[in-house]
Structure formats: structure tokens, C-alpha cells
Amino acid sequence: MSGDPEKSEQPERAAVxxxxxxxxxxxxxxLTIPSIGNDPARLGDVARSATWLADALRRDGWxxxxxxxxxxxLPAVYASWPSADxxxxxxxxxxxxxxxxxxxVEEWTRPPFEPxxxxxxxxxxxxxxxxxxxxxxLLGVRAHLAATGGSAPAVNLKLFVEGExxxxxxxxxxxxxxxxxDLASDLVVFSDTPVYARDAPxxxxxxxxxxxxxxxxxxxxxxxHSGRAGGGVPxxxxxxxxxxxxxxxxxxxxxxxxxxxxVVPPTDAERADYASLPFDEDAWLANSGGARxxxxxxxxxxxxRVWVRPSAEVNGFVGGYTGPGLKTIVPARAxxxxxxxxxxxxxxxxxxxxxxxxVAEHTPPGIRSEVIPRGDGVPPYAVDINHPAVVxxxxxxxxxxxxxxxxxxxxGSGPAAVLHQSLGVPVVYLGVTLPDDRVHAPNERxxxxxxxxxAEAAARLWxxxxxxxx
Amino acid sequence: MSGDPEKSEQPERAAVxxxxxxxxxxxxxxLTIPSIGNDPARLGDVARSATWLADALRRDGWxxxxxxxxxxxLPAVYASWPSADxxxxxxxxxxxxxxxxxxxVEEWTRPPFEPxxxxxxxxxxxxxxxxxxxxxxLLGVRAHLAATGGSAPAVNLKLFVEGExxxxxxxxxxxxxxxxxDLASDLVVFSDTPVYARDAPxxxxxxxxxxxxxxxxxxxxxxxHSGRAGGGVPxxxxxxxxxxxxxxxxxxxxxxxxxxxxVVPPTDAERADYASLPFDEDAWLANSGGARxxxxxxxxxxxxRVWVRPSAEVNGFVGGYTGPGLKTIVPARAxxxxxxxxxxxxxxxxxxxxxxxxVAEHTPPGIRSEVIPRGDGVPPYAVDINHPAVVxxxxxxxxxxxxxxxxxxxxGSGPAAVLHQSLGVPVVYLGVTLPDDRVHAPNERxxxxxxxxxAEAAARLWxxxxxxxx
Numbered sequence: 001m002s003g004d005p006e007k008s009e010q011p012e013r014a015a016v017x018x019x020x021x022x023x024x025x026x027x028x029x030x031l032t033i034p035s036i037g038n039d040p041a042r043l044g045d046v047a048r049s050a051t052w053l054a055d056a057l058r059r060d061g062w063x064x065x066x067x068x069x070x071x072x073x074l075p076a077v078y079a080s081w082p083s084a085d086x087x088x089x090x091x092x093x094x095x096x097x098x099x100x101x102x103x104x105v106e107e108w109t110r111p112p113f114e115p116x117x118x119x120x121x122x123x124x125x126x127x128x129x130x131x132x133x134x135x136x137x138l139l140g141v142r143a144h145l146a147a148t149g150g151s152a153p154a155v156n157l158k159l160f161v162e163g164e165x166x167x168x169x170x171x172x173x174x175x176x177x178x179x180x181x182d183l184a185s186d187l188v189v190f191s192d193t194p195v196y197a198r199d200a201p202x203x204x205x206x207x208x209x210x211x212x213x214x215x216x217x218x219x220x221x222x223x224x225h226s227g228r229a230g231g232g233v234p235x236x237x238x239x240x241x242x243x244x245x246x247x248x249x250x251x252x253x254x255x256x257x258x259x260x261x262x263v264v265p266p267t268d269a270e271r272a273d274y275a276s277l278p279f280d281e282d283a284w285l286a287n288s289g290g291a292r293x294x295x296x297x298x299x300x301x302x303x304x305r306v307w308v309r310p311s312a313e314v315n316g317f318v319g320g321y322t323g324p325g326l327k328t329i330v331p332a333r334a335x336x337x338x339x340x341x342x343x344x345x346x347x348x349x350x351x352x353x354x355x356x357x358x359v360a361e362h363t364p365p366g367i368r369s370e371v372i373p374r375g376d377g378v379p380p381y382a383v384d385i386n387h388p389a390v391v392x393x394x395x396x397x398x399x400x401x402x403x404x405x406x407x408x409x410x411x412g413s414g415p416a417a418v419l420h421q422s423l424g425v426p427v428v429y430l431g432v433t434l435p436d437d438r439v440h441a442p443n444e445r446x447x448x449x450x451x452x453x454x455a456e457a458a459a460r461l462w463x464x465x466x467x468x469x470x
Numbered sequence: 471m472s473g474d475p476e477k478s479e480q481p482e483r484a485a486v487x488x489x490x491x492x493x494x495x496x497x498x499x500x501l502t503i504p505s506i507g508n509d510p511a512r513l514g515d516v517a518r519s520a521t522w523l524a525d526a527l528r529r530d531g532w533x534x535x536x537x538x539x540x541x542x543x544l545p546a547v548y549a550s551w552p553s554a555d556x557x558x559x560x561x562x563x564x565x566x567x568x569x570x571x572x573x574x575v576e577e578w579t580r581p582p583f584e585p586x587x588x589x590x591x592x593x594x595x596x597x598x599x600x601x602x603x604x605x606x607x608l609l610g611v612r613a614h615l616a617a618t619g620g621s622a623p624a625v626n627l628k629l630f631v632e633g634e635x636x637x638x639x640x641x642x643x644x645x646x647x648x649x650x651x652d653l654a655s656d657l658v659v660f661s662d663t664p665v666y667a668r669d670a671p672x673x674x675x676x677x678x679x680x681x682x683x684x685x686x687x688x689x690x691x692x693x694x695h696s697g698r699a700g701g702g703v704p705x706x707x708x709x710x711x712x713x714x715x716x717x718x719x720x721x722x723x724x725x726x727x728x729x730x731x732x733v734v735p736p737t738d739a740e741r742a743d744y745a746s747l748p749f750d751e752d753a754w755l756a757n758s759g760g761a762r763x764x765x766x767x768x769x770x771x772x773x774x775r776v777w778v779r780p781s782a783e784v785n786g787f788v789g790g791y792t793g794p795g796l797k798t799i800v801p802a803r804a805x806x807x808x809x810x811x812x813x814x815x816x817x818x819x820x821x822x823x824x825x826x827x828x829v830a831e832h833t834p835p836g837i838r839s840e841v842i843p844r845g846d847g848v849p850p851y852a853v854d855i856n857h858p859a860v861v862x863x864x865x866x867x868x869x870x871x872x873x874x875x876x877x878x879x880x881x882g883s884g885p886a887a888v889l890h891q892s893l894g895v896p897v898v899y900l901g902v903t904l905p906d907d908r909v910h911a912p913n914e915r916x917x918x919x920x921x922x923x924x925a926e927a928a929a930r931l932w933x934x935x936x937x938x939x940x
Contacts, residue, residue: 313798
């Protein structure tokens with residue numbers, strides 16, 4: 001399928017090729033703005049980043065561009081470009097323009113906000129996550145128009161680029177609610193995920209949800225010397241350790257009552273895709289905090305465990321004396337932070353209720369327990385792989401990357417499910433960045449050619465979607 | 471048995487009575503010296519306190535008085551007073567002159583080092599623990615000499631008052647070793663324990679030992695985001711919680727292999743004494759950190775659980791993220807601080823070995839575990855209640871307090887066992903302070919009349935011991 005990019009069967013590729021230098025120059029400029037959403041000193045930069053994007057969209061000809069900066073959400077950018085055909089489907093593209101902090105900054109070999117292109121790599125904070133994939137869409141629309149020769153896209157396009165994804169999108173539901181009419185669409189194209197591997201590209205079809213809570217166990221009103229009472233009173237640290245120990249059964253499954261009742265497993269076709277992906281366990285472990293072995297629920301592969309199966313994790317445990325040396329006390333208090341990754345079908349509120357029941361059942365006499373929910377959680381999400389938009393998406397990505405594309409999932413949690421829940425339409429994932437782009441870490445980079453192929457895929461998608469969605 | 475203290479059947483009481491004003495004045499002076507051993511700024515005061523005591527002993531006529539301040543132990547005081555009868559038994563009296571810190575100082579209603587007498591109470595840091603009971607012995611010797619009319623005691627008396635008990639007597643074994651010849655004796659009288667209650671006085675016959683260690687579990691080399699690996703790698707916090715959960719069996723007994731093999735239980739007579747003591751569970755719980763219920767090993771009363779049964783406690787647990795809010799990670803590391811109170815017969819080094827085995831057995835695949843011993847531990851100690859010195863001790867305390875005296879134990883750990891181990895002679899406990907003296911807490915006090923009765927008991931003991939120990 002490779003060959004002369006100028007040939008007429010690949011008009012999107014030719015258009016992308018012609019616009020690539022301008023694309024890189026624009027992205028480099030955008031990446032100089034340190035739009036770190038969790039840093040109060042950088043809030044002006046988040047606003048500058050939104051303004052930069054709005055200006056770029058206007059330059060590209062988007063007829064309606066707005067910066068939503070009325071608060072409390074950090075500034076988001078909205079733009080729309082109606083199709084010449086009013087009956088065409090409406091597609092909302094999602095991305096974000098805020099970036100992760102840069103600590104430890106001393107580990108960057110190039111300053112994080114002085115982007116540099118070296119060969120096919122562009123280094124800088126946000127290059128991959130997620131300014132690169134937003135800029136990819138701007139390029140995709142330009143290429144789509146160039147390839148089709150139209151003055152408006154074949155679909156009604158909307159773009160929504162939020163400014164606080166890296167701090168957990170805390171105001172996303174409010175923002176979606178406040179702009180419901182603007183955001184109304186038939187489909188969301190979500191662009192904030194990578195492919196599985198450069199030589200094993202994938203289309204993501206869903207993400208796990210998450211629910212988190214703290215559990216506090218209190219025994220006495222103060223610590224007591226173990227010479228006085230050791231062996232004679234309940235120890236809340238021991239009691240809470242027993243609760244944590246009971247959180248998984250001997251098969252590695254989560255032991256909350258009814259935890260798996262609502263889980264919708266992946267289809268056989270999806271499992272077959274996951275199984276056919278190249279999996280280097282050593283490399284996976286090295287990229288998973290340097291874990292020594294894979295472990296988890298019996299009956300599922302590692303990828304399935306982290307993509308499609310729910311999990312329970314203790315994120316932190318503290319109780320009693322934790323300073324240097326020993327202090328022979330029976331502690332008064334212990335606390336754990338728990339979080340549950342949720343599989344499609346599960347609902348955070350049902351898991352919250354199951355946790356309350358579980359904690360009550362595991363609170364021994366003499367201990368007062370409290371469950372403190374940390375937010376409402378994020379629901380899981382998965383799209384039907386036979387949905388015509390998914391089928392089309394896979395085809396355009398295969399064409400752009402000139403490789404077979406398999407289905408995959410993401411084990412993380414994000415705004416895709418919130419968008420689905422709020423807007424009531426399917427969400428599909430168009431992401432072409434690479435798993436070794438070092439997102440959230442020092443020396444983040446993006447591979448420029450991946451973004452160009454992604455822009456080509458997007459341009460193709462806008463061309464083919466009208467016939468696929470009717 | 472009450473009546474005229476001057477009557478000739480109670481010469482010790484009469485002598486104590488005559489010396490009591492001088493005794494209180496001296497103790498008040500000593501208590502003004504803030505001999506806090508764990509405060510580097512107070513080390514000069516610890517030395518001043520030792521000098522004060524040495525001067526007081528010389529004023530009392532002790533012929534050989536020395537301050538052992540050659541380091542590394544904080545200054546200790548040694549004194550000896552040979553009997554006129556060279557064949558008399560040699561008794562070593564133990565106490566300490568360092569005191570606990572005074573934090574939180576704002577909770578003291580009178581400044582901790584400006585001692586005040588109010589009625590029968592003397593307030594000040596160290597009044598009860600342990601300057602009061604050391605001063606009691608000085609008074610006891612003076613009363614003994616006055617009562618017997620001799621110029622030397624009926625037993626060969628030695629006094630050893632250390633200066634770092636409140637920081638765990640870290641150099642006691644070295645100090646005992648360096649002065650083995652001076653300290654050689656037939657019996658140790660240990661004076662640093664309270665009675666069970668003012669109206670239920672007791673003679674202590676032993677203390678639990680203690681062994682402590684930290685256990686560290688390491689999974690990966692760094693925390694990893696649970697969206698990436700949650701459910702797919704071992705969680706060291708979960709694994710360590712399981713170890714803690716396995717530390718006790720369903721009967722509340724400690725599950726280390728062979729943990730109970732060496733335990734020497736108390737005699738039926740001792741258990742009967744414990745059972746006959748008035749026990750107010752609500753008051754005990756209130757004084758045990760405000761615990762809500764008593765709990766522990768099945769088959770033993772609360773007093774037995776904390777006095778004569780060994781125990782295992784988690785003193786602290788920390789792992790993963792413990793700051794505000796949630797952080798959805800699989801932590802890389804978890805750590806617990808464990809300590810074991812040991813019953814007579816148990817040896818710290820055997821418990822240390824059992825812990826190593828237990829940790830190895832409870833380290834799952836993918837976790838690297840480490841056991842970090844915190845010192846060699848303190849052995850437990852118990853004296854035979856039929857030993858003639860114990861029998862004599864109980865009699866003189868009964869006579870002085872004019873109440874029946876039962877046997878008790880202490881659940882804490884201290885230098886008594888170290889003295890026993892080093893000197894190879896029995897240790898008996900002469901202590902008359904009260905459990906509500908607020909030792910180690912703000913507003914420490916001592917009840918003066920208890921010290922006067924204790925001095926009387928000591929004076930009687932020196933008179934009767936020669937015939938009892940032959």
C-alpha cells in the first residue's frame with residue numbers, strides 16, 4: 001500500500017504531506033506555553049494556551065471558535081464547523097490542552113517548554129499528551145478540506161478541548177451540562193490514547209472506570225503503651241490489615257459482595273485480538289514500576305487483567321508510629337486509601353455500596369469504622385466493536401498506518417465515559433501516539449510521523465463517516 | 471495493726487516518721503533538676519542529678535559513693551555500705567534518676583520542675599518515676615539504722631541508680647559488665663514499679679520481655695499508576711497486610727511457629743491472686759488509650775493477657791500514598807513495625823528467628839522482604855513466689871501497708887531482666903507508687919505516705935533478710 005503519496009487514491013496523505021511543515025511549526029509554538037493545570041502559578045499559561053488554540057482554529061477557517069473561561073473549569077476551547085450538508089452526522093472531537101507537571105525537572109535532557117525536533121521526534125511537555133493529538137485534528141481538518149476540495153467538512157465538526165484533564169477533569173460534567181446545546185452530536189471522537197505498539201497498532205474501544213474511598217479504623221482515643229495493654233485491646237492496624245487481606249479471595253478476585261454482578265466481559269473477538277498482540281512480559285513489568293512478576297485474577301491474561309477486568313488496590317496504608325526506630329504502642333487509628341478499577345457494566349455507586357457493606361462486615365468489636373468516599377468515581381466505558389463508526393475508524397487507521405489494526409482497551413479512567421454519559425452518544429477512540437512517548441514523565445516526546453498518519457486517518461474518517469452512519 | 475507509731479513493735483515506722491520532713495525536703499530539691507535523658511540540652515542536668523544523689527548519700531553516711539560518668543552511659547550513681555557482719559547477705563538496690571520528657575508541657579497545671587506538696591501529694595516530673603522510690607530507699611536505710619541502733623546495716627547494702635532508664639537503658643549491659651565486681655550481690659531489690667491499687671496492694675514478681683523488628687515488603691522499583699497495572703502486579707501493601715492478618719490465629723494467639731514453646735505459665739496460686747484483684751474493666755479501658763473493649767487470646771483474663779501472656783502488636787504500618795486525597799497507584803513498598811511482648815521462658819533471639827521464618831513463609835512471589843531487627847530485645851523475667859526473699863518482701867510490705875498483699879506482674883519490659891541475666895541472682899520488686907501517679911504524663915505526682923510506708927518496708931526488709939536468706 002505504500003507508494004507515491006501524491007497519487008490520487010490517497011488524497012488525504014498528499015494533503016497532510018503538503019501541510020506538515022506548517023503543522024510542526026504550529027505545534028512547536030503551542031508547546032512553549034507551560035499550561036500546567038495543577039500549578040496555581042501557571043493558570044495564566046493555561047489561559048494563554050487556550051487563546052493560542054482558538055487563534056489557530058480561526059486561522060484555519062473554523063467559523064465559530066470560543067474560549068470557555070467563565071470558570072470554575074480551567075479555560076476550554078470550543079469550535080464548530082458545519083457541513084455544507086445539514087443532514088450530515090455531527091461529530092464532536094475531544095482532546096485537552098493542559099499538561100502534566102514537569103517534576104523532576106532535572107531529569108529532562110532538554111527544557112520541557114523549549115520544544116525541539118530531532119529527526120522524527122518532537123520533544124516537549126504535552127507533545128504526545130495531548131497537544132500533539134489536538135493539533136493532529138486541526139491538521140486532519142485542513143487535509144480533509146484539501147483532499148475533498150470543499151470549503152466545509154463532510155460532517156458537522158465540533159471540537160472540544162478541555163483545560164483540566166490532567167487534574168482529573170473535576171468540572172467536566174458541569175461544563176458539559178452548561179454547554180449541552182453546543183456539544184450536541186451523534187458521535188464523540190476521543191483523542192487522548194496511544195496505540196499498543198508502533199508495529200502493533202490498535203484502536204481503543206473502552207476504558208476502565210474508577211472508584212476510590214478511604215477507610216478509617218479507630219480503636220482507642222489515643223495510642224497506648226504495649227507494655228500496659230499489648231495483647232489486651234483491639235489493634236486497629238491489625239484489624240484494618242485483616243480487612244485488606246480479605247479484599248481478594250484465593251483466586252485473586254475482588255471479594256466485595258456482588259462486585260462482579262454487573263461486569264460485561266469483552267467479546268470473544270476482542271479477547272482473540274488481545275491474545276494476538278505481541279506481549280513482552282519483561283518489558284511490561286519494567287514499564288509497570290519495575291514489578292518482578294505479573295499477578296492477579298486467575299483465568300485472565302495480564303492484558304485482560306489491566307484492560308477489561310476490575311481490580312481493587314490499596315493505594316496507601318498508614319497507622320500507628322511510622323517514624324525512625326520503634327515505639328511499642330497499640331495504635332489508636334489506621335487508615336487505608338482504596339481504589340477500584342471498574343469494568344464495563346459496573347457502576348461506581350454500586351461499588352461504593354458494596355464497599356460500605358464489606359467494611360461493616362469486617363469491622364471487629366471495639367473498632368469504629370468510617371468509609372470516606374473520594375468523589376463519585378468515573379464510570380467505565382466500552383463501545384460495541386461492530387458499531388459502524390468503530391468499523392470505519394479501524395479501516396481509516398489501517399489505511400493511514402498501512403498495517404492491520406487490532407482492538408485494545410485502556411486500563412485507566414478518563415473523560416470518555418463522562419462524555420458518553422453526559423451526551424448520550426457513542427465515543428470512539430482515535431489515538432496514534434506511542435506507549436513509549438514518556439507521557440507524565442521527563443523527556444516526553446511525540447513521533448511526528450505518527451501524528452501525520454493520525455491526521456490522515458482523521459481526514460479519511462470525515463470523508464467516509466456520512467455514508468457509514470446513515 | 472494501726473496505732474501509735476512510736477510503739478516499740480514498730481521501730482521502723484517510728485524512725486520513718488521522725489525523718490519524714492527531712493525526706494520530703496530532700497526529694498523536692500532533687501525534683502527541681504530536670505534530668506531528662508533523651509534531651510541533649512538536659513545532659514548537664516542528668517549529671518547534676520547524679521551529683522545531687524551522691525551528695526545526699528554521703529550526707530547520710532554511706533561510706534563508698536561514686537558517680538559512674540565515664541560514658542557512654544549517662545551518669546549513674548553507685549554506693550555501698552557494708553554490714554558489720556561480713557557473712558550477711560549482699561543486696562543491690564536498683565532505681566533510676568533520669569526522668570521522662572514533659573511534653574505536652576502546657577497540660578501541666580504546675581511547672582514540672584517546680585515541685586509542690588499539696589496534702590499527701592507531691593507533684594513534679596520524677597516524683598513517682600523514679601526519684602521518689604530511690605529517695606524512699608535512702609530514707610529506708612536511715613530508718614533501718616535508727617530502728618536497729620546500729621552504725622551499719624544488717625545486710626551488705628549496695629545501691630545502683632542508673633541515668634538512662636527512660637531511654638531504654640541502652641548501655642546497661644555494658645555498665646553492669648564494667649562494674650561486675652562492685653555490683654556482685656546475692657539479691658537485687660528492684661524499685662521502679664507501682665502497686666496494683668492503693669486498696670489492693672501487690673508485690674510484682676516479673677515483667678514481660680520485648681522484641682521488636684521492622685518488616686519491609688518491596689514490589690516494584692517505583693509506584694505505578696493503577697490505570698496501567700492495577701490488577702496485574704503484586705501489591706506489597708496488600709501482601710504485608712496479609713502477613714499482619716496472619717500474625718494471630720482465630721483464637722487470638724500469636725501464629726509465629728513455636729512461639730509458645732518456651733512459655734512458662736504462672737502458677738495456680740499466682741493466677742488465683744490475679745483473679746482475686748478488683749478489676750474495673752471500664753476504668754482499665756479508659757486507662758488503656760480509651761479502648762472500647764478488651765480483646766485478646768482466648769482462655770485468659772485481661773490482666774493475664776497483659777501481664778503473663780506474650781503478645782504481638784503492629785506498632786505502625788506505612789505504605790504507598792498517605793497524603794490528602796487519593797492517588798491511584800499500586801505502591802512499590804510497605805513497612806510495618808512489629809513488637810512482641812514476651813512471657814517468662816521466651817527468649818528474644820528465638821522469637822527473632824521465628825519471625826524470620828514467618829516472614830519468609832508469608833512473602834508472596836514478586837515481593838522482596840526484609841526483616842530489620844531493632845536491637846536484641848529485652849528478656850522477660852519472673853521470680854519464684856516461694857523464694858524466701860519474695861516471702862519476706864511480701865511480709866514487710868503487708869506490715870508497712872497494714873493490708874494483705876497479693877502477687878502481680880508488670881506487662882512492660884525493663885532492666886530487671888537485664889540485671890538478673892547479668893548478675894545471675896534473683897530480682898525482687900519493692901514498689902509502692904500508685905497506678906494513677908501519671909508517670910510519663912503531665913502532672914505526675916507521688917503520694918508521700920506511700921513512699922513513707924515503702925521506706926518502712928525497706929527498713930524492715932534489711933532487718934529480716936539475714937535470717938531469711940541463710
